[in-house]
Amino acid sequence: xxxxxxxxxxxxxTGVAPNVVPIGESRAHCAYCGMRELCLPAxxxxxxxxxxxxxxxxxVKLRRGEAxxxxxxxxxxxxxxxxxxxxxxxxxxxGREQVTGYRMPGDLVGLDGMGTRRHESAASAxxxxxxxxxxxxxxxxxxxxxxxxxxxxxxxxxxxISADHGMMLLLGSMHAExxxxxxxxDLSARYRxxxxxxxxxxxxxxxxxxxxxxxxxxxxxxxxxxxxxxGGLVQVQGRRIKIIDMxxxxxxxxxxx
Amino acid sequence: xxxxxxxxxxxxxTGVAPNVVPIGESRAHCAYCGMRELCLPAxxxxxxxxxxxxxxxxxVKLRRGEAxxxxxxxxxxxxxxxxxxxxxxxxxxxGREQVTGYRMPGDLVGLDGMGTRRHESAASAxxxxxxxxxxxxxxxxxxxxxxxxxxxxxxxxxxxISADHGMMLLLGSMHAExxxxxxxxDLSARYRxxxxxxxxxxxxxxxxxxxxxxxxxxxxxxxxxxxxxxGGLVQVQGRRIKIIDMxxxxxxxxxxx
DNA sequence: CGCGCCGTTGATATTATTCAAGACCAGTGG
DNA sequence: CCACTGGTCTTGAATAATATCAACGGCGCG
Numbered sequence: 001x002x003x004x005x006x007x008x009x010x011x012x013x014t015g016v017a018p019n020v021v022p023i024g025e026s027r028a029h030c031a032y033c034g035m036r037e038l039c040l041p042a043x044x045x046x047x048x049x050x051x052x053x054x055x056x057x058x059x060v061k062l063r064r065g066e067a068x069x070x071x072x073x074x075x076x077x078x079x080x081x082x083x084x085x086x087x088x089x090x091x092x093x094x095g096r097e098q099v100t101g102y103r104m105p106g107d108l109v110g111l112d113g114m115g116t117r118r119h120e121s122a123a124s125a126x127x128x129x130x131x132x133x134x135x136x137x138x139x140x141x142x143x144x145x146x147x148x149x150x151x152x153x154x155x156x157x158x159x160x161i162s163a164d165h166g167m168m169l170l171l172g173s174m175h176a177e178x179x180x181x182x183x184x185x186d187l188s189a190r191y192r193x194x195x196x197x198x199x200x201x202x203x204x205x206x207x208x209x210x211x212x213x214x215x216x217x218x219x220x221x222x223x224x225x226x227x228x229x230x231g232g233l234v235q236v237q238g239r240r241i242k243i244i245d246m247x248x249x250x251x252x253x254x255x256x257x
Numbered sequence: 258x259x260x261x262x263x264x265x266x267x268x269x270x271t272g273v274a275p276n277v278v279p280i281g282e283s284r285a286h287c288a289y290c291g292m293r294e295l296c297l298p299a300x301x302x303x304x305x306x307x308x309x310x311x312x313x314x315x316x317v318k319l320r321r322g323e324a325x326x327x328x329x330x331x332x333x334x335x336x337x338x339x340x341x342x343x344x345x346x347x348x349x350x351x352g353r354e355q356v357t358g359y360r361m362p363g364d365l366v367g368l369d370g371m372g373t374r375r376h377e378s379a380a381s382a383x384x385x386x387x388x389x390x391x392x393x394x395x396x397x398x399x400x401x402x403x404x405x406x407x408x409x410x411x412x413x414x415x416x417x418i419s420a421d422h423g424m425m426l427l428l429g430s431m432h433a434e435x436x437x438x439x440x441x442x443d444l445s446a447r448y449r450x451x452x453x454x455x456x457x458x459x460x461x462x463x464x465x466x467x468x469x470x471x472x473x474x475x476x477x478x479x480x481x482x483x484x485x486x487x488g489g490l491v492q493v494q495g496r497r498i499k500i501i502d503m504x505x506x507x508x509x510x511x512x513x514x
Numbered sequence: 515c516g517c518g519c520c521g522t523t524g525a526t527a528t529t530a531t532t533c534a535a536g537a538c539c540a541g542t543g544g
Numbered sequence: 545c546c547a548c549t550g551g552t553c554t555t556g557a558a559t560a561a562t563a564t565c566a567a568c569g570g571c572g573c574g
Contacts, residue, residue, distance in 0.1 A: 090422045090423070090425070090426050091426075092426055092430070092511070093510075093511050094511040094512065096426070096430045096431075097430070098422075098425055098426040098429045098430050100422045100425050100426070111414075111415065111418050112415070112418055112419055112422060113415065114411050114412065114414060114415025114416075114418070115412060115413075115414075115415030115416035115417075115418065115419045116415070116416075116419065120419045120422060120423075121422060140404065140407055140408060140411070143400075143401075143407065144400075144401045144404070144407070147397065147401070150397055150400065150401070150407075151397060154371050154397070155371065155372060156372075157371060157372075157414045157418070158368065158369070158370065158371025158372030158373070159371075159372035159373075160372075160418055161368050161369055161371070161372065161414070161417055161418060161421065162369055162372045162373065162377045164418065164421035164422065164424075164425065165347045165355075165357045165369060165377060165378060165421065166347070166377075167421075167425055168347070168355055168357050168421065168424055168425060168428060169347050169348075169349055169353070169355040169357070171425060171428035171429050171472060172355045172428050172469065172470075172471070172472035173349070173353045173354070173355050173469070173472065174353075175561075175562095176561075176562070206519090206520065206521085207520075207521065207522095208520085208521095212429065212430070213429075214429070215428060215429035215430065216562080216563090217562075217563055217564080218520090218521080219521090219522080219523085219562090219563075219564080220561095220562060220563075221521095222520095222521060222522055222523080223522080223523075223562095225521095225522095226522075226523080238520090238521075238570095238571085254349070254350050254351040255351070432529080432530095433529075433530065463551090463552065463553090464552075464553065464554095465552085473530075473531095474530075474531055474532080475552090475553080476530090476531075476532080476553090476554080476555085477529095477530060477531075479552095479553060479554055479555080480530095480554080480555075482553095482554095483554070483555080495538090495539085495552090495553080
């Protein structure tokens, strides 16, 4: 369905962006990472984290707008967002784009390459970001030796599928208002889970990107944000969002047409 | 996002439908199954197929309309469609439904339970069907012993994620006409892959179910099928579809707005 | 300080939905 | 065998939602 067709393979055959830094024994170690319990090593014992680190080769730094990988690039690694945020974008044969994911620290990026061994979508940084690289080369071997890794990966794959189904529900059966409300609540919950304020945050996507994510045009997103602002649901100043009336926002999502 | 919330857990705590039959040495063996190369054991060696069979306990027969599992049911097994077809349906807190998948022989059903260990969606038979049951109990153990299984499962999970992203592209950025054309072409390709005619087939879903799948209302689906019929793209007689002009159907999907 | 992207807002156009009526079809029971 | 019934499908007309087109304001960056 909706085949994304023959992606032009970029000449960058590694699919990996330039600025890779050796991980060494830096503070980037999972053991000291604040996102540990949201990320792949959630629930890992100390020794298991050490084992995981044996296959973690490097980290990648990305400048705002830079691509982590492009559509069609060979699937060489999974990436865990450490700092910043990324979007993933699927494109159709005729060039239409759909933002399929908004990834923040602790999220895994690149799972879309597991089926065909090529990335079906592209991933790029919405702000200066940093990702931990999990090379796929020895991943399956490592999974066999480290059941916690196997289990964690299954958990994350399952969550991704569930989340995508939730997104299909949103795109297939919700009105514009409900979509935007659901989007804001989703962001809110995810920021909370990461120890940030659930009420105040900064959007990292443009109105157009949000629109693409939600299946709406940028003007519609803009209008609705204004409307929510008027209605006292949120305060909007450019990309700065402050949620004022969380309950009513929730109601908006759950209203039965 | 778009949380599917607290699913009422059905009193059927097994999540498995009634008519289970022991698999024994019946002709249901993967080695003799026509869908083998589309299904989990794709690429398996003979011995690996034997190994896989050691964890395949039973099969399930479903009558048209019967549920394989309901939303909220504990995740006890994966299912491979052997005969017939199923739909998977995700529902929101307020009761809206979204058909998230249409599964035919060789397809795996139930992956949505891997994240939370509960099925987020429901699966039910669109016609009298039969599924092979892959209990999850020993699945991870077995994967470690049988790399081919591990690899196959990863492949299928990755394909599911890619397909879902394709669906998000369809729902988020295509017009009604394009969606329906893409749907018909997808069915066509999948029937062909299974050795059936790519030009003539019978829809197993009602207009309403197709609409739910494509994010459209049943009337819209009906109108468009009529329009395609008028336009000489397909012949439609109820659920019987005959594709007349495949190239033009493809063009319809790829038209740039 | 100017240029380009981003965001807002209004007017209008288009698309898909909603509401409504009726046809068709398969299965059921008289 | 036929009539009945419920679910499904088709089609039309009116309506609502969202997209499109267009103009402008503002902010940030070079």
